[in-house]
Amino acid sequence: MDEPIHTCKATPADAGIINRIIERSIRVGCALDHRNQPQVVATWTQNQTHENIQLWLSDQQLYLNLALLHDKPVGVAMASNQGQVAFCYVMPEWFRRGVGQALVRDLEGWLINQGLRQSRLNSTRTGEAFYRRLGYQPQAEPLTVAGLPVIPMHKALSKV
Template sequence: MEIRDARREDAEEACRVLRRSIVELCAADHRHDPGLLAAWLSNKTPQTVAAWMSRPDASYLVAVDEGAIAAIGAVTDAGEILLNYVSPDARFRGASRVLLAALESRAAERGATRCTLISTETARRFYRARGYEEVGPPVRKFGMDSGYPMSKPLGLTATLPVPSGGV
C-alpha cells in the first residue's frame, strides 16, 4: 500500500471512494435514511473534492493499493482530521490505519501537537483503538447526532511524562 499526496486528477476516483464508504459502510450513522444520506453526500462531488485538494492549509492524502485509491484522508496544518474514508473494497486491509498514521505524521511535520476529529459512529471504535479520546458530547452533523469530537496528542513528548531529576 502506497500513501501519497492526492492530486487534482484523483478527485473523481476519490469522490467515488467517499460516496461508497458513506453509503455502504456508515449505515450505523445514516440508518439508510434517504434524507440523511442526501445531506451527507450533497457536497461529495468530483468538483468539490478537487477544490478541497487545493486548500493551502491542509494535506489531502490517498492510500493506493494495486493501482486504485483504497482510502482518502485530509488533515489541516493545525491537526484537524477532515476526512478518513476507506473504499468498501479495501475495508479491514489496513488502508485506514496506514492513512491515519500518515495524516498524524503530516500534522506533526507541520507543527501540530495534537490531532482532533469528529468521528462517525461507524469509525468511533477504530479511533479509540488508535489512542483517540472523546472530548465532548456528540455533535449534530448532516442531520445526525452521531458526530463524536475526539482528540489525540502527537509525538512522544505529548504522551510520555518528562522524568524528574533530569536524564
C-alpha cells in the same frame, strides 16, 4: 503475506476516484450510521462533489492523501493544518485491512510536520472504535453534524 499499503498525496487528477471512494464508503460502509435514510445520506454527501474536491486539492491548508493497494486507490483521508482530521474513507471491501490506519498515520505525520501537537476529529459511532484503536479519545459530549450523531475526539501527536 498481505500486500503493503502505500499512501501518497492526492493530486487534481485523483478528484474523480476520490469522489467515488467517498460516495461508496458513505453509502455502503456507513449504513449503520445513516440507516439508509435518503435525507441523511444527501446531507452527508452534499459537499463531497468533484468541484469541492478540486478546491480542497488546491488549498494549501489542506492535505488529502490516498491509500493504494496494488497501485489501485482504495481509501482517502483529509486533514487541515489546524489539526482537524476532516475524514477518512475506505472502500468497504477493504475495511479492516489496515487501509484506514495507514491513511490516518500519514495524516498525523503531515500534522506533526506542520508543527502541531494535537489532532482532532468528529467520529461517527461506527468509526469510534477504529479511532480509539489509533489512540483518539473522546473530548466532549456527542453532537449532531449533517444529521448524524458524532463524537468529538482528540489525540496528542508525537514524533516517533
